[in-house]
Amino acid sequence: MSVTTVELSEWTKLGLLEDVSFDDERTRSIAADLDKAGTVSIVELARGLSITTKSHVGSLQLGSLQLQIRPKIEGAPLAALLRYAYRLRDLRLLGQHRARIADAAFQDILLEQLIAEVNELMARGLHRRYRRREESLARPRGRFDFNRIAKGPGLVEARLPCRHHVRLEDCLPNQVLLAALRLGVKLTHDRTLRTSLRRTAAVLSERVAAIQLTPHVLLRNKRESNRQLAAYEPAFRLTELLVAGCGAAIRGEDAGVSVPGFLFDMNTFFQQLLSRFLRENLPSCDFRDEVGLKTVFEYESGFNPQNKKAPVPRPDFVVMSRGKVAAVLDAKYRDLWVHSVPSNMLYQLAIYALGQPDVDKAAILYPTMSKQATEARLEIRDPVRGGRRGTIVLRPVHLGMLAQLVEGGRTTTRERRDLADQLAFGAVGSA
Numbered sequence: 001m002s003v004t005t006v007e008l009s010e011w012t013k014l015g016l017l018e019d020v021s022f023d024d025e026r027t028r029s030i031a032a033d034l035d036k037a038g039t040v041s042i043v044e045l046a047r048g049l050s051i052t053t054k055s056h057v058g059s060l061q062l063g064s065l066q067l068q069i070r071p072k073i074e075g076a077p078l079a080a081l082l083r084y085a086y087r088l089r090d091l092r093l094l095g096q097h098r099a100r101i102a103d104a105a106f107q108d109i110l111l112e113q114l115i116a117e118v119n120e121l122m123a124r125g126l127h128r129r130y131r132r133r134e135e136s137l138a139r140p141r142g143r144f145d146f147n148r149i150a151k152g153p154g155l156v157e158a159r160l161p162c163r164h165h166v167r168l169e170d171c172l173p174n175q176v177l178l179a180a181l182r183l184g185v186k187l188t189h190d191r192t193l194r195t196s197l198r199r200t201a202a203v204l205s206e207r208v209a210a211i212q213l214t215p216h217v218l219l220r221n222k223r224e225s226n227r228q229l230a231a232y233e234p235a236f237r238l239t240e241l242l243v244a245g246c247g248a249a250i251r252g253e254d255a256g257v258s259v260p261g262f263l264f265d266m267n268t269f270f271q272q273l274l275s276r277f278l279r280e281n282l283p284s285c286d287f288r289d290e291v292g293l294k295t296v297f298e299y300e301s302g303f304n305p306q307n308k309k310a311p312v313p314r315p316d317f318v319v320m321s322r323g324k325v326a327a328v329l330d331a332k333y334r335d336l337w338v339h340s341v342p343s344n345m346l347y348q349l350a351i352y353a354l355g356q357p358d359v360d361k362a363a364i365l366y367p368t369m370s371k372q373a374t375e376a377r378l379e380i381r382d383p384v385r386g387g388r389r390g391t392i393v394l395r396p397v398h399l400g401m402l403a404q405l406v407e408g409g410r411t412t413t414r415e416r417r418d419l420a421d422q423l424a425f426g427a428v429g430s431a
Contacts, residue, residue, distance in 0.1 A: 007068040008053050010266065011334060018048040023063040031062060039263055040069070055333045057106045058245055059189065060261035068105060071266060072335065072369050077403035079109050084406040085273035086241070088113055088234040089120070107245065107262040108193055110238055111184040115196055117235040118177050122203065127229060129171035136161050169207045173232055176221050178204045179213035180239040187246060187262045213243060270333040271316055274365055274397070274423070277406065278317065278329075281413075281420035286320035296355035315352050315362065319424050325358040327424045329365055336366045336394050337373040346392060350380055353390035361391035365423060368396045375426060395423060 004020050022028045022044055031042045041052040042062065053069050060067040071078060082088065121127075134145060136157075142164025149161060181201040188194050211217060218240060225236070245264040279287045292312040299310055319327040330352065332345060345364060352362035373396035380390040405416050 003064055003066050005066045005068065006051065007070065008051065009070050009072060010053055010055060010057055011339060012053050014049075014051040016045065016048050016050060017065075020049050020065060022065075027063040039265075040067070042067075055267045056263040056265050058262040058264050059105055059107065059187075060263060062260075067261075069263070071106060072367070073399045073403070077400060078106075079113070080403045080407045081273055081399065082109065082269070083113070085269055085276060086234075086237045087276075088237065089117065105189065106264055107184075107187050107242070108190055110241055111188055111193060111197065114180060114184060114235060114238045114242070115193075115200055117238065118181065118200055118204065121177070121231060121235065124231065126169045126207070127171065127173050127232065128167040128169050130165040131168050131171075132163065132165050134161070134163050137164075170209050172211075172217075172221055172224060173229055173236075174204065174208045175211045176213065176217065176239060177232075177235055178208050179211055179217075180235070180242060182210070183213055183242055183246065187242065213239070215243070218243060267331070267333040270367055271331040273402075274329075274331050275317065277402070277416075278319075278420050278424060281416045282319065282424060283417075284321070285326065285424070288318045288320065290314045290316060291318040293352070293355045296351060313348075313351050313355060325356050328352045328356065328359065328362040329424065330362065331365050334366055335368045335370075336364065336376075337368045337370050337396055341378075341394065346378070349392045350390065353380060353392060360389070361393055363393035363395045363426075365395050365397050367399050369399060370396075371398065373398065393426065395426065397423060 004017070006014065006017060008014060022031065028044065031044070035041045035043070038054060039056050040054060040060065041050075042065070043050045049065065051067065057069045057071045059069070073081070134148075136159035138159050140160045140162050142162045145161040145163050178201060181197050181204065184197045185194055185201070188197070221236065225232070229236075241264070242262070245262045275289055292314050294312055296313050297310040299308070315328050316331045317327075317329040318325060319329070330349060334342075334345075341364075349362045349364060353360055375396070376394040378392040378394070379388045380392065381387070382389055402419070405419060
């Protein structure tokens with residue numbers, strides 16, 4: 001079977017990929033589920049396939065189609081933003097690692113960082129945990145097992161049954177690392193990276209047993225983590241990102257469907273990135289994530305027959321100043337300088353702008369690589385009297401500039417705070 005490789009950017013449309021079709025009903029079903037979930041739209045037409053990408057990036061294998069979806073920002077700047085958003089350590093990737101990142105697929109950037117993290121942990125010395133053992137020893141240690149002595153045939157050899165504990169590297173945290181490396185081998189299409197993953201996994205497997213990486217294992221690992229595992233946290237976060245993107249999880253009734261590939265929702269990344277940046281660089285404000293605007297909707301008395309709770313709109317960020325709302329912000333991973341604003345975004349932001357008494361505007365923070373992008377504003381007008389009721393602001397986040405600021409280097413705290421003020425409240429001098 002010949003494989004057709006297609007490489008697209010996020011939020012793009014390929015009108016017709018001629019002479020390519022799905023091989024079986026299962027592949028068609030997976031494509032339909034992906035479209036229903038809003039991940040990527042792959043529609044089978046009479047003469048080929050129509051493909052529309054959205055906010056998910058990564059790679060996907062559907063029958064004879066291999067789809068690569070790249071983010072607008074790539075290479076070292078993307079790696080810097082990922083490290084900052086998810087609090088990964090800044091392990092400088094030199095030589096062949098840095099060269100590979102320049103053209104790497106999204107998951108390969110995560111895997112390069114994972115290899116660097118695991119190698120750093122092994123160089124420092126892996127975490128060990130005590131494990132109980134019961135065995136007969138010629139050189140006794142721990143406690144004698146008197147019950148075994150009493151129940152047994154007696155001391156017929158120069159050994160005593162003992163209960164003792166040994167510190168082993170073969171414990172859950174290291175088993176999770178090994179499983180993540182082996183998962184990475186399946187996810188990457190880069191031969192050099194696959195070799196590096198296998199080599200690191202082979203070294204680790206000499207001391208650590210293999211386990212299946214499941215959501216239950218990740219939950220147990222998170223529950224058992226403590227401050228002794230602080231150095232492991234970046235590697236654990238990378239593992240969770242890989243598991244979340246692996247298989248392009250489909251919600252709802254089809255949650256068990258396994259999709260061959262890795263698709264990562266950049267909406268989640270973008271919101272995490274802005275949350276940390278604004279929280280750290282608005283020191284005089286109270287910054288809050290996903291605050292519910294509880295007074296926007298309320299059932300009318302006597303007209304709630306099922307006693308339902310009223311819906312609560314939740315903007316991504318609310319900035320408070322002196323106990324009052326100073327800004328309502330929503331992160332949308334769609335370049336609104338290049339693409340039009342969807343109606344659902346406008347309706348959502350209109351509710352935010354009109355739903356609280358302290359301010360009458362709400363802003364969409366969107367990513368862009370265009371240096372010409374500037375703030376745009378849409379007035380919410382009274383359809384009868386024509387007056388202004390509120391304002392929706394479309395505010396660009398220049399990813400290249402943000403990458404330079406979060407990397408540090410020559411940038412100053414003042415520059416970062418100036419950008420945070422602009423993102424939260426608009427350009428200097430604006431109303």
